[in-house]
Amino acid sequence: MNERIDGHTVLIGLMAYPIRHSMSPTMHNNAFAKMGLNYAYLAFEVTNDNLPQAIDAIRTLNMRGSNVSMPNKQKVISLLDKLDPAAEMVGAVNTIVNDHGILTGYNTDGTGFMQSLKDDNLDIIGEKMTLAGAGGAGTAIAIQAAIDGVKEISIFNCHDELWENAKRNVDVINKRTNCKATLHELENEADFKNEIQDGAIYCDSTGIGMKPLENQSLVNDPSWFKKDMIVYDTVYAPRTTKLMSVAQNAGVKHVYNGLSMMLKQGAEAFKLWTDQAMPVEYIHDLLF
Ligand code: SKM
Numbered sequence: 001m002n003e004r005i006d007g008h009t010v011l012i013g014l015m016a017y018p019i020r021h022s023m024s025p026t027m028h029n030n031a032f033a034k035m036g037l038n039y040a041y042l043a044f045e046v047t048n049d050n051l052p053q054a055i056d057a058i059r060t061l062n063m064r065g066s067n068v069s070m071p072n073k074q075k076v077i078s079l080l081d082k083l084d085p086a087a088e089m090v091g092a093v094n095t096i097v098n099d100h101g102i103l104t105g106y107n108t109d110g111t112g113f114m115q116s117l118k119d120d121n122l123d124i125i126g127e128k129m130t131l132a133g134a135g136g137a138g139t140a141i142a143i144q145a146a147i148d149g150v151k152e153i154s155i156f157n158c159h160d161e162l163w164e165n166a167k168r169n170v171d172v173i174n175k176r177t178n179c180k181a182t183l184h185e186l187e188n189e190a191d192f193k194n195e196i197q198d199g200a201i202y203c204d205s206t207g208i209g210m211k212p213l214e215n216q217s218l219v220n221d222p223s224w225f226k227k228d229m230i231v232y233d234t235v236y237a238p239r240t241t242k243l244m245s246v247a248q249n250a251g252v253k254h255v256y257n258g259l260s261m262m263l264k265q266g267a268e269a270f271k272l273w274t275d276q277a278m279p280v281e282y283i284h285d286l287l288f
Pocket of ligand 1: 095
């Protein structure tokens with residue numbers, strides 16, 4: 001790192017709180033070094049309160065851009081100059097690009113999810129997806145999958161604080177894409193099982209399976225899964241969640257944790273900032 005930093009090094013940030021646990025700085029700085037690119041990526045503890053000053057600093061310091069994570073992904077929108085149409089539909093931004101003082105917001109969480117499947121030659125275009133959850137990750141996944149051409153998405157949520165967001169996601173998809181989205185109650189087990197069995201991919205974006213809900217899963221019966229489907233958990237700590245074990249017990253061939261999505265959302269952001277492809281295999285072997 002020392003050898004790389006000089007008077008021309010351009011800064012890229014990550015603005016979130018808490019954020020010290022993030023693997024993004026290691027991921028991006030190693031990718032910059034490998035590619036010989038003169039950028040440095042640093043994490044900054046930024047809350048909703050100091051977000052306006054932090055966004056201004058992107059312009060003042062002529063930073064190339066920033067990633068944005070919780071709790072700033074929605075709040076940041078009003079502070080930017082332009083918004084990518086997909087980010088506007090998602091209602092959240094995780095990547096900012098600074099072009100000569102003009103800040104544009106993108107969302108690479110959804111494109112990263114879709115790219116992680118494409119890179120493994122898995123094609124869900126024209127297929128049906130069953131998705132649990134309607135938070136940040138779930139919203140980005142649903143909207144991007146619909147934009148890219150997934151035919152049908154059944155969204156499951158319980159009647160909690162995210163129910164209204166789940167309704168909003170279904171509305172946006174039905175009004176603005178060719179995908180047919182439906183909203184279902186997670187409490188309805190028979191419906192949940194049917195929809196999972198009817199789909200090519202089941203994705204859990206609820207965070208169940210991660211601390212403090214380790215060893216928990218919305219699906220506990222392997223017979224709910226078909227061997228040729230994809231089961232995707234957005235959780236990456238632990239590396240194998242309860243849901244993934246259930247799917248593996250069912251003999252499901254394509255079982256994912258959230259690391260691929262994490263890596264590919266980073267790669268999509270890397271491309272936006274540098275116009276170069278992240279060396280994803282190198283980073284994968286280094287970090288994961
Ligand atoms: O959307 C990503 C973000 O770009 C980086 C991140 C992290 O470093 O923990 C998490 C997600 O919110």
